[in-house]
Amino acid sequence: MAQVISKLGDDVSTDVIYPGRHMATVLPTETPQFAFADNAELNGKLKSKQVPPGSVIVAGKNFGCGSSREQACSCLKGYELTIVARGFARIFLQNSINLGLRLVTVPDIEASEGDELEVTADRVLNKTTGKSFAAVPLPKARQAIVDAGGLIAYTRKRVLGAAGKA
Amino acid sequence: MTVVEKILARASGRSAVRAGDVVEPAVDLAMSHENAALVVNQFTEVFKGTGLKPKIWDPSKIAIIFDHRVPAESPKTASNQKKVREFVAEHGIARFHDIRGDEGGICHQILPENGYVRPGAVVVGTDSHTTSHGALDAFSFGIGATEMASVWSLGVALNVEVPQTIKVEVSGPFAPAVGPKDLILHLVGLLTAEGANFRVIEFHGETIRMMSTSGRLVLCNMSVEAGATSGVVPGDDETVRYLREVAGVADPVPLVTPDPDADYERVIKIDASSLVPQIACPHTVDNVKPIGAVLGTKVHQIVIGSCTNGRLDDIAAAARILRGKKVARGTRMLVFPASSRIYQQALDEGYIGDLMRAGAVVMNSGCGPCLGVHEGALGDGEVALSTTNRNFKGRMGNPNSEVYLCSPEVAAASALTGVITDPRKGA
Numbered sequence: 037m038a039q040v041i042s043k044l045g046d047d048v049s050t051d052v053i054y055p056g057r058h059m060a061t062v063l064p065t066e067t068p069q070f071a072f073a074d075n076a077e078l079n080g081k082l083k084s085k086q087v088p089p090g091s092v093i094v095a096g097k098n099f100g101c102g103s104s105r106e107q108a109c110s111c112l113k114g115y116e117l118t119i120v121a122r123g124f125a126r127i128f129l130q131n132s133i134n135l136g137l138r139l140v141t142v143p144d145i146e147a148s149e150g151d152e153l154e155v156t157a158d159r160v161l162n163k164t165t166g167k168s169f170a171a172v173p174l175p176k177a178r179q180a181i182v183d184a185g186g187l188i189a190y191t192r193k194r195v196l197g198a199a200g201k202a
Numbered sequence: 203m204t205v206v207e208k209i210l211a212r213a214s215g216r217s218a219v220r221a222g223d224v225v226e227p228a229v230d231l232a233m234s235h236e237n238a239a240l241v242v243n244q245f246t247e248v249f250k251g252t253g254l255k256p257k258i259w260d261p262s263k264i265a266i267i268f269d270h271r272v273p274a275e276s277p278k279t280a281s282n283q284k285k286v287r288e289f290v291a292e293h294g295i296a297r298f299h300d301i302r303g304d305e306g307g308i309c310h311q312i313l314p315e316n317g318y319v320r321p322g323a324v325v326v327g328t329d330s331h332t333t334s335h336g337a338l339d340a341f342s343f344g345i346g347a348t349e350m351a352s353v354w355s356l357g358v359a360l361n362v363e364v365p366q367t368i369k370v371e372v373s374g375p376f377a378p379a380v381g382p383k384d385l386i387l388h389l390v391g392l393l394t395a396e397g398a399n400f401r402v403i404e405f406h407g408e409t410i411r412m413m414s415t416s417g418r419l420v421l422c423n424m425s426v427e428a429g430a431t432s433g434v435v436p437g438d439d440e441t442v443r444y445l446r447e448v449a450g451v452a453d454p455v456p457l458v459t460p461d462p463d464a465d466y467e468r469v470i471k472i473d474a475s476s477l478v479p480q481i482a483c484p485h486t487v488d489n490v491k492p493i494g495a496v497l498g499t500k501v502h503q504i505v506i507g508s509c510t511n512g513r514l515d516d517i518a519a520a521a522r523i524l525r526g527k528k529v530a531r532g533t534r535m536l537v538f539p540a541s542s543r544i545y546q547q548a549l550d551e552g553y554i555g556d557l558m559r560a561g562a563v564v565m566n567s568g569c570g571p572c573l574g575v576h577e578g579a580l581g582d583g584e585v586a587l588s589t590t591n592r593n594f595k596g597r598m599g600n601p602n603s604e605v606y607l608c609s610p611e612v613a614a615a616s617a618l619t620g621v622i623t624d625p626r627k628g629a
Binding site: 047049051052055056057059060061062063074097098101102103104105106109123125126127130131134135175176177178180181186187188190191192194195196198199201 | 224236237239240243244247248249250251252253254270271276278279282327328329330332344345346347348349351352355356360361362363395396399400429431486488573574575592594595596597599601
């Protein structure tokens with residue numbers, strides 16, 4: 037069971053998720069403090085330590101549009117959030133898979149802040165409203181990276197293989 | 203096959219690929235800017251516990267250009283830049299453009315003007331506007347820092363799904379004071395911000411054939427604002443001319459062009475002669491309106507520059523409009539040439555003098571205020587009119603401000619009046 041901590045609209049850009057002026061902060065251990073830095077309520081909620089891992093942000097289409105900045109993923113990964121959106125922008129989707137941030141594409145999702153969701157790979161059940169919504173699977177090309185536990189682990193395996201040490 | 207299908211087939215050692223295939227193309231050029239600091243961190247992580255010394259697959263294929271925060275605005279940025287400089291020296295990366303007045307500038311201008319991008323190449327960059335380099339008949343796309351660490355380690359882009367291609371055919375001449383920026387803003391408005399997500403936009407038609415590489419870079423640069431993986435212009439005489447005359451490339455330049463029976467997801471036709479100046483209104487790039495809808499909007503800051511519109515023809519267009527006149531009181535105008543080379547050419551041509559005498563502040567080459575990290579921040583309630591590429595809430599550093607996007611001609615004409623002004627009135 038996971039609670040929706042915030043509901044956002046369409047085209048949430050990486051400038052909104054992780055404002056450019058904090059881009060000099062790069063380490064995944066340091067970026068979470070600046071998640072949604074210009075949204076005092078959401079930023080404050082995340083930093084309050086009252087948000088359990090697995091909590092959900094629900095958004096519209098094209099979530100994560102704009103910059104390739106990976107901080108926009110690592111800052112959310114730091115809170116172990118799940119993002120359920122009607123759609124994701126390409127680079128944000130790939131970065132999230134690479135870093136292990138859980139994204140679920142649900143084109144018809146209907147949920148409000150405070151709703152309780154049950155999120156599985158192929159559907160999202162809104163337990164508050166009783167409605168169930170189908171999820172779109174990840175691009176097949178990226179599944180191998182998820183299975184390996186992220187891109188660093190995947191690449192490490194390939195590097196060792198190439199060196200004859202696998 | 204389309205241009206990108208041909209490039210991916212060649213780079214993956216296959217005779218043919220089609221949209222939806224998953225390939226591992228060899229990378230010809232891997233570009234990063236200051237975020238190389240994070241790439242270095244992730245690259246080191248890859249080798250942790252392996253007993254192997256971190257080794258870049260081919261240092262000659264890496265380019266690193268400092269542009270986002272130059273000169274450094276904070277000790278943190280300066281320390282990131284220092285870390286990258288040390289890494290560059292240790293690994294023998296020759297294509298490194300530091301903070302310099304002779305060879306520095308914005309990555310998406312440095313790559314083309316130095317001949318680093320060639321037709322048929324697979325180019326990846328840790329910047330979303332890496333789409334720009336499709337202007338030179340390459341497949342060029344943005345990736346994250348961890349993905350770049352993987353490229354540095356392996357020399358391939360992992361698990362690339364061959365994208366569908368949207369063909370855009372443009373005919374007719376532009377009206378005076380209308381150009382490539384208006385065309386791409388119009389197209390982004392048409393497609394919407396996610397309309398080309400996971401797709402390539404391939405540009406065709408007589409208007410594109412007549413367009414300089416500078417204009418083609420504008421189109422491919424902003425293709426990402428419709429979500430595109432890349433924009434691409436099939437190579438032609440202009441591609442070769444640019445590489446020879448501007449980039450100084452002497453070796454053969456084989457071009458990649460699509461097959462006559464290439465498979466396009468859809469075809470969009472645009473008559474350029476019907477376009478008027480276009481404005482992207484706050485706070486999304488696809489909120490595009492003809493200039494008539496916003497004429498007279500008060501503007502506090504004009505910005506001319508960025509990887510989108512900081513090239514010599516952009517600065518020349520602004521200088522012609524401002525020459526002998528004055529920027530309106532109450533409006534400030536900032537100009538950022540896209541590279542040091544362009545800055546010097548603009549000096550030689552007298553454009554910089556024209557702009558400064560009119561009241562513009564000409565800054566050093568770099569990303570400047572475009573992404574709100576460095577300089578040129580907006581005050582609460584202020585409005586910017588900018589030739590840059592994004593107008594997201596908070597983009598120029600202040601969520602309580604607004605950014606409108608436009609061509610250099612609109613920006614310059616509006617600088618004279620302090621309100622959004624149609625450049626055709628004085629044309």
